[in-house]
Amino acid sequence: MLRQYELVERVKAYDPDADEALLNRAYVYTVQKHGTQKRASGDPYFSHPVEVAGLMTDLKLDQETIMTALLHDTVEDTLATIEDIEANFGPEVARLVDGVTKLSKIEAMPEDERAAENLRKFFLAMSEDIRVLLVKLADRLHNMRTLHFIKSPEKRARIARETMDIYAPLAERVGMYEYMREMQLLAFEQVEPEAYQTITGRLEQIRKQDGGQVDAIALGIKQALAEAGLAVKVWGREKHPYSIWKKMAERHVSFEQVTDIMAFRVIVENEAECYQAMGILHTTWQCIPGKFKDYISTPKNNGYRSLHTSLIYENSMRVEVQIRTREMHRTNEFGLAAHWAYKQGDRPDGAVGWLRDLIEIVDASHDPEELLEHTRLAIYQDRIFAFTPKGALHQLPKGSTPVDFAFAVHTDLGAQTVGAKINGRHMPLRTPLENGDVVELIKGKTAEPQLSWLGFVVTGKARAAIRRAVRLKERSEVAMIGRKMFEEVASRLPAKIGKKAIREAVKRLELEDEEALMYAVGAAKLTDRDLMEALVPGSTSALPDEESWPRQEKAISVRGLTPGVAFQLAECCHPVPGDRIVGLRKMGEGVEVHSISCLTLASGIDADWLDLSWGQHSQGAVGRLRAILYDRPGTLAEMAGTFAKNVANVVTLEQTQRDTPFHTYEVDLEVQDLAHLTRIISALRASDAVAQVDRI
Known part of the structure; x- marks a missing residue:
């Protein structure tokens, strides 16, 4: 564990103007507040925030971030409050600590309680100040390093899965590859212990049998570049065990069939030398077609920049080579954190635009399971690059379609898309995009997202927006039915119903607004009696207990x-x-x-x-119909009008299929008898709104 003076010296080494007294006070404060608390390892609890602060000094972050790391658990685990933090360390540190604390509280909740609202706060806190995420990632990394001390296998597995699903992808999205790789490795060991043991064992065998081959290849690359006048630094490294396992799983290959176990990095002085080195390597050894990637001219969303290529080295060995400058290398390893070094006055904002996309996804998601699906899609997928006709670049997951592209540009554009041109040619909306495609979108003023799009879109943002639009349309259609039914019920009341009575009814029923009332009526969530009583209290006192048709036990x-x-x-x-x-x-x-x-x-x-x-006087039962309506405005309302005219009460209404140009519904109706039901079916078949109707 870092001692107090060691931590301060680290900060002063890269920021001579840092407030030494304030840093010392934060260190002492966290030691005093955590007191005798212990971690699962048996170490004093305050060793954890101190180590997290040490990780932040490795990234050369400002003193506010260092103090936040020291204090990040005090509000959660001690008697300290945010007000105490603000009084002692200022409003900026208090705001950062509060952001990290909110994330910790959400993390500690049972999985089934992590509702969309909590996750929205999670992403909102990160988007407001990315330092909150940087501290949280360091917090999670140190917790993963000590995960083996937790006795419960179930708890270890849960934390590891959460790290693999959320925190490692977030580290990747802000370009912190060192954090991402270590988190993945530690989580991989818990989630897939057998695969972890097998792959690490095979890598150990390769090391023993290597015989200096890696050093020889690195020297060969360095000599080839030196002969052309380039002074470079070259080293080789093993592929990450988790990335090897992932490649084996995705490609359905064995360990022996993974050809690029070893990768080499070439560090040059400037960007021009990157391309010069690439040309030299390609003329010295044969390159593998399709394996060249230029992340310098088209960086990844997280700011990653490098040239990647694969060569066939001597003895037919395949070798992956990454070429970059020193500055690119630092940014690639520590990502967005590299931009927060104390020397830089400007703070990166555009790099966290994808976090705001996540907030939009949270707002559109219906439940936590759907939300997790969308956020996984949004934060962790391989990317392609596509352009608008004006040259604006958008990065998308592999397999994305013009619909995904449209929603990436703007949610409203995605909703209005009716067609697309790819590289000047009209193509179906389900066409997968390729790297470098130019996508021109065709809009329609009255267009709206189609349920069928969910069959081919791949981005979380598109899926969330489509599902939300479909739900809103369904809700609107059910509310239209509810309005017809409402008018029929209101006509039975002794007084004329105006806007004031409706507002009061909404309050009594604890609903949001008039639209919610109509939806509740249309979805049969309110009985006629409940609605009448809410509109005119006391109006149902003179009615018999069964105010429509008698119930089965009395009527049938x-x-x-x-x-x-x-x-x-x-x-x-x-x-x-x-x-x-x-x-x-x-x-x-x-x-x-x-x-x-x-x-x-x-x-x-x-x-x-x-x-x-x-029996002789039997009447009143529930009949079920399947109705196929044309997909145009007003058809659902017309069907509801037919029910009202024929005095049939809707018990349930469910949309079972939505496929342009038809919508299919199943409706349960309270009817008097077979003749009554037959009249309703005949009336529906005569309607221009109904394509087909049958009794189920």
């Missing part, structure tokens, strides 16, 4: 049953008075009443069959 009688025997109408065929019916009686259960044409009867159910008929 069935002949052929022993008196007192319980029965229920089958959910599979929804028989209504007027249907020919039969009863099924199972041992120890009541009688289930089916329509004689029910397909369930043909499945060989082990039950006694009873010949039944409807």
Whole structure:
């Protein structure tokens, strides 16, 4: 563990103007507040924030970040408050500590409680000041280094999976590859212990059998470049065990079939020498087609810049080479953190634009599971580069389509897209984009996202926006039905219903607004009685208990049953008075009443069959319809109007399929009898809004 003077000396070494007294006070404060607390390893708890602060000094970050690292657990784990931090260390440090504390609280919650709102705060805190994320990444890295001290295998596995799913990708997205690789390695050991042992064991064998081959290749590359007048630094390294395993899994190959286990880095003086060195290597050894990548002219989103190529070295050995300048190398290893060195007055803002995309994804996501899917898509995928006709560059995951491209440019543009030209040619919207494609998008003023797009889009932002638009449209359509039903219920009340009565009803029912009320009515979340009482309190007191049609036990009688025997109408065929019916009686259960044409009867159910008929005054049951409507404005409202005209109450309404130019719905209706249901079906078939309707 770093001692107090050692930490201060580290900061002063790169920032002579740092406030030594303030740094000392922060060190002493965290030691005093954490007191006798212990970590799972048995070490004093304050050793953890001190080590996190040490990681921040390696990145040469400003003194506010160092103090935040020292204090980041005090509010979470001690009696200290944000107000105490602000009083002792100033508002900027307090704001940063508060941001890290929020992330820690979310992290500590059970997985099923990490709702979208909490994750929105997570990403918002990072986007407001990226130093919050830098401290959090260092915090997670040190925790991963001591993960083996935790006794519970389940807890270790959970933390490792979370690191692999969220923190390592975030480190990659801000260009902190050193953090990313170490996190992945430590998490890989816990998540896939057998694969970890196998691959690290094979790498150890390669080291023993190497015989100086790596050094010889590095020397050969250095000599070839020196002969052309370039003074360079070259070294070789093993591929990361997790990246080897990932490549084996993705390509379905064995360890022996992974040809680029070793990679070499070439450090040159300037950008021009990068390309010069590349040319020399390509004329000295044969390059492998398709393996050349220029991340200098088109950097990655996280600022990564380098030239990558693969060569066939002597003895047919495949060798990967990365060429970069010293400045590129520092940025590539420490990413966005390299821009926060104390000397630089300007703070990078554009580099965290993707975090704001994540916040937009959180706002559009319906539940935590969907959110995690979208954020994984957004923060960790291989990239391609595509251009707008004006030359603006956009980076997208491999497999992206023009729809993904449109949503990457702007959410509204994605929603209005109806077609696309790729390199000047009209192409289907599901066409995968290639590196360097120029994409021209065709908009329609009345266009809207289609559910079918979810079958081919790959970006989290596009999937979240499409799902949100589809949900909003469905909600709007259900609300239209609700408005028709609302008018029918309101007509039965003793007073005329105005806007004021509706506002009061919304308050009484604890709903957001009038639209939410109409949706609740259309989705059958409110009974007629509840709605009437909310609109005009006391208006239902004179009504009988069953204010529409009587319920089954009072309205429906069935002949052929022993008196007192319980029965229920089958959910599979929804028989209504007027249907020919039969009863099924199972041992120890009541009688289930089916329509004689029910397909369930043909499945060989082990039950006694009873010949039944409807009682003389039976009326009121639920019939189910499948209606296919044309995809145009107003069709759902027209169907709702047909129900209202025929005095049929909607029990449930569900959209089961949405495929332009049709929408399919299943509707449960309260009807009096078969004749009533038949009239409704006939009316629907006569409607221009309905393509097809059948009874289920």
